[in-house]
Amino acid sequence: MHIVVCIKQVPDTADVKIDPKTNTLIREGVVSIINPFDMYAIEESLRLKEKLGGKVTAITMGPPQAENALREAMAMGVDAGILVSDRAFAGSDTWATSYTLSLALKKIGDYGVILCGKQASDGDTAQVGPGIAAHLDLPQITYVRKIEEISATHVIGERLLEEGTEVIRSPVPCVLTVVKEINEPRLPSLKGKLAARKAQIVHWKAADIQGEKANLGLDGSPTKVVKIFTPPARLGGQIFKGEPEEIVLQVVEKLKDAVIAAAS
Amino acid sequence: MENEPIVVIKDKCVGCRLCIKSCPFGAITMQDKLAVIELAKCTLCGACVEICKFEAIEIRQPATVAVDLSAYRDVWIFAEQKDGHIQSITYELLGEGRKLADQLGMQLCAVLLGHQMTDRTAELIQRGADRVYLVDAPELAYFQDEPYAAVLIDLVRRHKPAIMLCGATTIGRSLVSRVAVTVKAGLTADCTGLAIDPETKNLLQTRPAFGGNIMATIITPRHRPQMATVRHKVMKEAVVDAKRQGETLIEKVTAEILKSRAQRVRFVPETETTTNIAEANIIVSGGRGLQAPENFAIVRELAEVLGAGVGSSRAAVDAGWIPYSHQVGQTGKTVCPKIYIACGISGQIQHLAGMSSADIIVAINKDPEAPIFRMATYGLVGDLFKLVPLLTREFKKVLKQ
Numbered sequence: 001m002h003i004v005v006c007i008k009q010v011p012d013t014a015d016v017k018i019d020p021k022t023n024t025l026i027r028e029g030v031v032s033i034i035n036p037f038d039m040y041a042i043e044e045s046l047r048l049k050e051k052l053g054g055k056v057t058a059i060t061m062g063p064p065q066a067e068n069a070l071r072e073a074m075a076m077g078v079d080a081g082i083l084v085s086d087r088a089f090a091g092s093d094t095w096a097t098s099y100t101l102s103l104a105l106k107k108i109g110d111y112g113v114i115l116c117g118k119q120a121s122d123g124d125t126a127q128v129g130p131g132i133a134a135h136l137d138l139p140q141i142t143y144v145r146k147i148e149e150i151s152a153t154h155v156i157g158e159r160l161l162e163e164g165t166e167v168i169r170s171p172v173p174c175v176l177t178v179v180k181e182i183n184e185p186r187l188p189s190l191k192g193k194l195a196a197r198k199a200q201i202v203h204w205k206a207a208d209i210q211g212e213k214a215n216l217g218l219d220g221s222p223t224k225v226v227k228i229f230t231p232p233a234r235l236g237g238q239i240f241k242g243e244p245e246e247i248v249l250q251v252v253e254k255l256k257d258a259v260i261a262a263a264s
Numbered sequence: 265m266e267n268e269p270i271v272v273i274k275d276k277c278v279g280c281r282l283c284i285k286s287c288p289f290g291a292i293t294m295q296d297k298l299a300v301i302e303l304a305k306c307t308l309c310g311a312c313v314e315i316c317k318f319e320a321i322e323i324r325q326p327a328t329v330a331v332d333l334s335a336y337r338d339v340w341i342f343a344e345q346k347d348g349h350i351q352s353i354t355y356e357l358l359g360e361g362r363k364l365a366d367q368l369g370m371q372l373c374a375v376l377l378g379h380q381m382t383d384r385t386a387e388l389i390q391r392g393a394d395r396v397y398l399v400d401a402p403e404l405a406y407f408q409d410e411p412y413a414a415v416l417i418d419l420v421r422r423h424k425p426a427i428m429l430c431g432a433t434t435i436g437r438s439l440v441s442r443v444a445v446t447v448k449a450g451l452t453a454d455c456t457g458l459a460i461d462p463e464t465k466n467l468l469q470t471r472p473a474f475g476g477n478i479m480a481t482i483i484t485p486r487h488r489p490q491m492a493t494v495r496h497k498v499m500k501e502a503v504v505d506a507k508r509q510g511e512t513l514i515e516k517v518t519a520e521i522l523k524s525r526a527q528r529v530r531f532v533p534e535t536e537t538t539t540n541i542a543e544a545n546i547i548v549s550g551g552r553g554l555q556a557p558e559n560f561a562i563v564r565e566l567a568e569v570l571g572a573g574v575g576s577s578r579a580a581v582d583a584g585w586i587p588y589s590h591q592v593g594q595t596g597k598t599v600c601p602k603i604y605i606a607c608g609i610s611g612q613i614q615h616l617a618g619m620s621s622a623d624i625i626v627a628i629n630k631d632p633e634a635p636i637f638r639m640a641t642y643g644l645v646g647d648l649f650k651l652v653p654l655l656t657r658e659f660k661k662v663l664k665q
Contacts (some may be wrong), residue, residue: 004418009381012473013594013613030290036595064303091269091308094453098445121594123473125453130409130441139526140409142438145588156529160589161434162540163346164533170526180589180595218269218308219326220451222487228309229290230474231479234620237641241632244646248654251642255603256662258624262545262602263571 001054001112001152001172005045005078006132007038008102009062009069010122013241034069037117042183045076045115047152048208052249055079057108061089072197075188082108083201086206088116091218094123098131099220103209111173113155118143129177139174146180147260269308269324269455272299273274275425276320283312283321288478309397309480314437326486336488337426341363342416342430343376343388343396344439346406350376350384352543353431353440355391357494360458361429362392362458364467367460370426375419377412379405382512386391389510390427395510397423397443403522406531407435410524413442415517420447427467429458432493433542445493450484451491456498456621457481461512467492475594475617496542497600498621504591534589541590544573546603549592550585553629553648557585563607566656575599575619577609593618605655611636630651 012033045056058073061084070081084104119126133140141157149156158168240247278296291305341357365372374393385396430436432454444451457470466483467490484490550563567574575592594614604622627640637643
């Protein structure tokens with residue numbers, strides 16, 4: 001099976017610190033990483049390939065430097081990397097992003113299972129995976145915590161819902177978005193890293209995927225950001241130290257009304 | 265370079281560096297005393313345009329498509345149901361939707377999909393809906409991505425709502441992403457604030473991004489409906505008015521629309537009863553400070569007394585002490601309870617991203633320097649093995665009265 005995994009390069013939020021004086025993000029020296037949820041999608045794609053044979057292709061839409069994310073995926077064992085990059089994509093919201101990725105998938109053509117992380121850690125929308133499924137008119141299983149069964153024609157996946165697990169059977173091709181619980185991503189091998197460094201990354205521009213200008217980037221994005229601001233700082237409150245019995249009584253007194261209101 | 269989405273006008277830029285400071289994404293640098301915007305980092309948020317005193321930065325206006333926005337009317341909310349029970353998020357959407365509809369002079373409509381749900385529409389009307397669109401079919405008994413999306417798409421195309429709100433739940437996000445793509449609507453995820461722009465009448469959708477470190481206000485100026493998913497527990501539930509009147513329209517759809525390629529094989533409910541932390545008013549969370557899996561018992565005891573959900577830090581999940589469905593934070597769930605009690609959680613930025621919008625945060629940690637104390641409304645410094653059981657005992661007394 002040709003398994004395709006869609007990944008995104010994001011700023012490492014573990015690196016992001018808040019300037020306590022200005023209450024703004026300190027951005028200097030923040031490194032780019034593969035979106036943490038996509039790491040599980042990459043790992044799962046490799047496991048599926050080990051089971052079924054075939055190959056794994058990673059695709060990403062992003063600036064030229066997103067090539068690094070593809071090389072990292074290839075170091076883990078992904079066979080091929082495609083960078084979909086064009087200035088025409090600048091300003092894409094989730095509509096335009098899922099459109100662009102779906103065109104790249106159409107160009108790939110023989111995809112079976114398409115894997116995505118459940119959401120990206122910078123935007124947190126969880127909209128691009130189902131968006132790709134909609135553009136390609138494919139079935140989807142979102143929030144997958146386990147793949148129970150897979151063959152060339154169908155997949156059975158466990159979806160993590162708020163109140164339990166739903167087991168869903170879908171024909172292939174389909175889109176799966178995965179959660180952290182599904183696996184533990186492997187570390188790249190030294191051999192893999194060396195091979196990835198030399199690997200040829202395929203570059204596709206807007207013309208290569210036959211993107212209609214009206215659906216790309218800024219023009220293709222129905223939503224528009226009008227304002228960005230830092231939320232008011234949450235001021236540290238009261239700190240209680242001392243005898244456990246005493247401080248617990250003080251805090252319970254403060255919380256009493258809120259607890260009664262919330263519990264009712 | 266007329267196709268660049270954002271440009272610095274060289275004749276106007278004086279190199280004052282104001283824009284560099286204003287950019288939340290670090291996308292601007294100075295080169296030869298001129299601002300240079302790195303497109304790869306730029307999100308076109310417009311902060312630099314606003315701050316520039318010399319009108320030296322311009323965002324290109326997108327090519328306009330002629331869509332008759334006035335043909336779109338009414339505020340819709342998607343009424344989420346499980347096993348035939350309307351979910352509390354639906355009441356929150358009705359509460360918020362009512363306000364928006366009143367400001368716009370429009371009707372508030374609820375869309376209810378299910379099976380044998382006819383007697384449930386009154387609840388929606390009593391909580392503020394003027395009209396309920398009901399689609400009742402065996403295929404819609406429980407949520408299935410494809411038929412639910414297809415039915416909504418059909419209804420949106422036929423009735424043309426101006427706004428459509430949906431819970432930012434697992435179901436909601438899976439569903440409306442498909443709908444928005446197919447009808448080419450703007451969709452804003454996980455909103456924590458909604459308002460109407462008094463001039464343009466556009467829906468102003470505010471949401472956290474970057475793990476809650478930045479807030480963004482987003483509009484959908486040229487497409488309808490304006491779609492948004494709304495974070496659970498942020499908006500106030502609409503109250504019941506038993507005398508309220510409204511109409512129910514039973515919508516028929518074709519058999520084709522109800523087809524699903526993906527099929528549910530079975531459903532396995534989570535065994536832990538207090539698991540749905542997305543819905544909980546109070547959450548008691550445990551972290552590495554608990555030291556061993558069996559010590560989660562003291563967290564559970566406090567949770568039980570408070571009727572709270574049990575949450576956890578990533579560390580406790582990774583150690584295998586508690587299932588992943590309880591994890592709060594960047595790679596787990598984002599929660600918004602009234603009270604969040606963190607026991608033995610240091611408060612890494614990824615954890616804070618998942619709970620910083622709680623009304624009241626109580627932190628219990630032995631390390632007075634733990635970052636969680638900077639967020640806490642009330643911080644207790646000390647041994648959690650003493651403090652948590654004491655809290656359980658005292659709250660038991662308080663709640664008995």
